[in-house]
Structure formats: structure tokens, C-alpha cells
Amino acid sequence: MPSYVNPDKCDGCKALDKTACQYICPNDLMVLDRDKMKAYNRDVSMCWECYNCVKICPTQAVEVRSYADFVPLGASATPMRSTDSILWTVKFRNGSIKRFKFPIRTTAEGKAAPDGGFETKGDLNSPALFTEPASLGLADVFHLAN
């Protein structure tokens, strides 16, 4: 299956301006069936199990059932992603459960400033890139001695 959609939870993202899972899938796999207003994975054998559709779904309707051709049944990994961290619940085939929490970013969403606060001297002909040499933490960009 790789990613699959629980029909009881999927509402077709009707409250949003675009279907979230369809918007994010890097391989263009998630599609909305307009008749049923439910999403589905159109080609499971091209799914990377990247979980981007799972993480983005506003109703937690997308889950992953691992590749049946080499993974025994019964396990799951469920993410809950917030603005600064992700919480994973990993369920084993034997029923045991592990939980992990990891940070995901240190700045507020949307706030990445391209120059990172580093100054640029600005010469199109020098080897120094935008924000260099400040962002290197050096006085100058490396050049050959000989």
C-alpha cells in the first residue's frame, strides 16, 4: 500500500484552497477523487514512504502500511508534527510501543531571512558569494597560495 487514506477521516480538504496531500507529494501520487471527495495514492509502487502526505493531512487521514513485498504486517509509525518539533509513535509487530520527540527547527515558521543577518560587500567580480566572507567566519575567501 505504502501511503493509504482512511475514508472515514478524509474530507477532501474542502475547507482549504488546495488538497494538501496532492499539493505536497514529491512524486505526484496523491489525487483527489472528485466524485467521492476522497484522496488516494494512484501508484503505490512509486511511493518512497516519505510521509509528507501523512504529515501534512489536516485530519490525520493518511497512514502508511509498509511495502507488503518485504515488510511483515503489523507495525506502524505515526508522526505528530508541530511548529518546532515532531513526536513519533512507533508500534512494533509484537505490540510494544516507543515514543520519540525531536526538534525540527529553531526559528518561527516563515521567518528564514535569506542573508541570515550576515553583511555582504557586494562585488559581482569577486569570488565572495552573497553574505561572504562574513558567513564564513573568515576575513577572506580561500585562494591559491601559489
Add this chain to the structure above:
Amino acid sequence: MADFETVVVETDLLILGGGMAACGAAVEAAYWAMQNGLKVTLVDKAAVDRSGAVAMGLSAINQYVGLKDGANTVKDYVDYVRNDLMGITREDLVANIARHVDSTVHLFEKWGLPIWKDENGNYVHEGRWQLMINGESYKVVVAEAAKNALLQSGVGQIFERVFIVGPLMDGERCAGAVGFSVRENKFYIFKSKATLVAMGGAVHVFKPRSSGEGMGRAWYPPWNSGSSAYFTIKAGAEMTCQEVRFIPVRFKDAYGPVGAWFLLFKSRATNSQGGNYMIERKDELDKWGPYGRVKPVPANLRNYLGMLDVMEGKGPIYMRTEEAIQQIAETYKGDEKAYKKKMKELESEAWEDFLDMTISQALLWASTNVQPEEQSSEIAAAEPYFIGSHSGASGAWVSGPEDLQTDETRSEYFWGYAHMSTVKGLFCAGDASGASSHKFSSGSHAEGRIAAKAAIKFIVDNNTMPALDPVALEALKAEILKPLDTYEQHKNATTDPEINPNYIKPRMFMFRLQKIMDEYAGGITAQFTTNEALLKKALDLLAFLKEDSAKLAAANHHELMRCWENVHRMWQAEAHVRTILFREETRWPGYYYRADKPKIDEEKWHVFANCRFDPQSTTWEMKARPILHIFASQPKEPALASV
């Protein structure tokens, strides 16, 4: 012809792709474009937030030189890369990336990427060059800076879900690109003064080990399909290192990363009898010239030693996770509380490594009830991939920077603009540019920046919009949309739309390509072994496939993309086969083995093997190019010693 509206977009710099290199290019280009009153356009087939090889996240930044702390020098990095690639490396390119990559990493940190720090506030290293990160949102953060740079300044625009098919040319100069929307009936013509290709590498050129539901779980993401290679080849650019594919050894089946286990946790790998092939097969290394004696042992030679064990029936090969964790925890023995805390920490680190970048591996462990602290897990060689930014080296042959040349290298490696291909106005970065491997995520971003700055300089020096022939454009549109027409025309000839004598669907086309490459060009079922006769047979079969590509059929936008992805793969395949055939030796035995030329031949083949497709005559030309050094040679340098 299918009814697609033609949309013409004119821009100064066109960035193709939205991955690590393209995002670096966007941030850099926005600044210099603003200063020079220019416009920048970025086009990605997916959503930039989560596109490319870093879409899922990563758990490490693999290139950080540490220049500001004096940890390493630029030359140290160049030595490392050259040795790992068995001597075949453009030092000027690797040095150029190495001198800028730390700046990129410092920017990542400012943008919000959590990089692990020790108690003294220093980065935690996985290995000498690698930094540990909490990288679930790595791509999101990098994409955000790129989008902010282009959109907030007003110099740029971004097109998502537009698939780029190929180049537009004005004589010898690249004039932009053509593609189509995978969502609406729109055909795009992007006209540009300079074009920067950063559409990643290629997977599924070779048959993957898993061919059912798990086919998409290749190590390399299924959505990068050789578009960079196709674009540059069709533009007439000289290509390099097309033989240098990459075969990673990873946790078996789900392809979870092994870097943290080998480098951070200092784990061993052993065969089923407990033997360590790195020790038991040490003598084998002497057969591979000076490169067998360098430390760390080149990736392909490490692969090779493990493969020899497998071929001798000593498999499976195990990563001894339980042993490694016990050894680390051992140091805390006696202090029960500290020991428990350390074990908990190690467990979390081990699982995060997978959950950040290969969730399937966590699922495989959970579904087989694996506790890494208690039992080993199998590792195995994956199938071959094309990823010039990692431990492969395939890509376009690009100019080095002017200031990193010597009198000797200048005439061979420099032609005006850094990281520009041999085609005027066509720049390459990340997986798209060759002979400069080990850039990884951070170096690809840095190379994108370097190439973008050079491209802006090119535009300032050549500030004219190339001319396009409207008749040729209309023909190109018809060719690109043809699979839709073919399908419509013939779909009713049979009761099953998949099986039809008039056309071939992209999926079967891909399977045919994979079978050819697997069996004749040294894929998994051929134990990565090939020879001249097999390669020539591969070329014969590829020629039929190329003819049949005119009969590809697509029922919808998604399939139209699949058609062109597979045409892209086919061209990557041909460049690969021709180059392995050209290089009459075996230099990277763990990547491929030419059974008819089983040895390394430093005398004749210590050169780059380049190729070029001539769009006019539609013939291929092969060329050997010299390997020159930019750093004064030192007698103790293994790669310079005579064999």
C-alpha cells in the same frame, strides 16, 4: 494535437529544479539580480517545500570543512574526494565548493536548522566532515529561505508542478527550457538569458532489488529521473564521469542510512561467520593501485570487499549494532544512572537517524521486532544510481573558477564562467555537474550559489534575449504532447488500455530499460559485472527502445510526465553504457566490474572519460581529458604515486 495553451515566460536567469542546489541558486541569484535589475524564475516539477532528495529530511550534513576553526583545509577535502574517487576528480571544482560550503552551513543554522552542539557549543561531528542535525524539516527550512529571497524582494517568481522536458537553443547558446504543467492543459516556454540546471540525478535506470509494492523504496528517491542529464546532453554539453554510478551499501531492503552506525557509533560489519571483510580481505586492496592504501578506504572498495564475501556464500552481512551500542554504554558501567541515561540517549539517536530520513527502515525494524541494542541487522549493496553530488560523479563537464587555476589547468578547466557547461549560458550544479563528488546536501547548495552568481555575471556580460524560431517551437510542442495524442488515437483498438500493439505505456517502457541495464550493464542480477560484448548488446537493445519511445502513450498529465521521465532515464542509460565501454579498465570494482578488463590501468586510464552527443549530427563522441592538480603535488600523496 492535445489542446494545451502555450504560455511564454521571459526571464533573465532560469533555475531548473527546486532541490538543494536550486534553492542555493535562488538565494544567491536574488541578491545579485536585485543589484543588477534582473529577473529570476525557478521551476520545479513538485512543491519546493518537499522536493528532491531531501524531501523526507536528513539526519546529517555530510560536507562541512570547518575552515574557521582550522579543523581542516580546503586541500584536505580535495585529497579526501580525489582518493575516494580513485583519483578521478576535478580539484578546482571540489576546492571551489569546499571553500564556500561552511558559509552555506552557517546560513542553514541561522535559517533555523537544528545542528547538534556539544556542551562547549561546538558542532557534533558524525565523522571528520559530517555534522549531526535534527533534520526532519531540513528541506522546508532551506526552501523557505529560497522562496523568501525570490518572492519578498520581487525579483523572482516560482512555478511548481511544471515538468521540464528539455532545452531551447539559439544556435550554440542555451535559450531556456520547455515543459508542461502536470495539473492543467498548459505548455510552457521559458525564454532566458542564462539557465541553471539542478534537476538532480537518476534512479530506476537499473532494475531495483524490490520490484513489487516496494519498487519505489530505492535508496534514491523515485522522483529524480535523469532530467539534468537529459537536458545537458540534448543541449550538446560535454558530459563527464558518466561511468561513475553510485551503489550505496545500506540496511537491507529499506535502505536505512549506515553513516551514523559506522562513523558515530563505530560499528563493525561482519559476515555470517563473524568474519570482518575489511580485515580478512585487506590484501585485496593492494590490487587497486595507490587508492587501496588510503584511509578511509574508498567507498567502492569497501563495497567490493563485502561483495566478495557475498559472492563466496558468506552472507548475510550484518551491521553489529548491538556490539557497538554495548561498547559505547560500557564506558558508563559502574554508574547505573549514567549508564541508563546513555542507553536511552543512544536508542533515541539510533531511531531518529531513520525517522528523519528513511522512515521505512524504522517500520522494517518495528515490524520485525528489532531492538538494535540486542540484535544485528543485515546490510547489503543497493542497485546503481546516478548521483554526482554523493559518492558517484556523473554530470556535465563545467568550467572551474578563474582564481583556482594554475598555468597548467587554465587551458583545460577554465572557459569564462564558473560552473558553466561547454554550452554558452548553460550552468549546472548539484547532481547536474560532474567530476566534483562528495558535495552532498550542503555542497550542492553551495555549488548552486556559485553557479548562480556566475550566471548573473554571464547575463550582465551578455545581456541579450536569445532568439527562438516559432516553427521549431510548434514542432517541439507537438513532440512533447504526442504521447497524449497517441493514446487518444489508439486507445479503442483493444479492450485493455494497457495492452495495445500501437503504443507502449511508460511503466513497461521503464521495465524494458531496467531489464536491459540490469542484465547487460552490470546491475544487481549480473552482480555488477559486465564486459564489452554485453555492453554492445545493451546498445543494440537501447536503439530499439529509443525507436519505440516515439510510441509512448499517456492517458493523462501524470502519465505524460512518466513518459518523459523514462525518456530522460533512457538517455542517462546510453551515456552510461557508452562510457563504461570507452574506459577499458576496472577502476571502481564495487560500483561495476568489467570482467574483460579486470584491472585498474593507471598508465592509460588515469584520465576523465567524457562524452558528447552532437545534436546536429546526432552522433556521440568520446574523449579522454587529463587529470591536473591545482595543489602542488606531494610525494606522499597516494593518488600521485606511480602504481
